[in-house]
Amino acid sequence: MISCTVRYEIDPDKLPEFEIYAKAWLHLVVKLGGIHHGYHMPHEGPNDIAYCHFSFASLADYEAYRAKMWDDPECLRAYEHAKATKCIRRYDRSFTKPMFNGATVDELGL
Structure with a gap:
């Protein structure tokens, strides 16, 4: 599995428009x-940063x-909404391999 994290710099005056996009x-x-x-919206701290996280089974699936999305x-309508409202100033993506299953310290031999 591969996860994509998108960090958005948004216009804080256009948070309702960004929420529609999200x-x-x-x-x-x-x-x-x-x-x-x-999506993880601004709350405490910077009022112009939001994140989203999503996963696909593989990089090929991503x-x-x-x-397909193009x-x-x-x-295309969602992208046009963001473009027309200018709710997103910039964004960047990073990819990680998620871990979802934990184990007890005994199972891990700690």
Whole structure:
């Protein structure tokens, strides 16, 4: 599994517009075969930084998602919304391999 974390620099005066964008992508990532782990909106601290995290079974599946989204009318509408409202100033992506299952210290031999 591979997870993508997107760090957004948003316009804090356009948080409602960004929330519309985020809600659309919560649906769209799942529609196109991924698992969305949610958006993390500004609360305490910087008021212009948000994150989202989503996963695909493999990097190849993520790349297939990226190709499909450019042909999907809903994805294009979501991108157009962000562009028209200018709610996103910039963003960057990073990829990690998630760990979801823990173990007791006894199981780990600690």
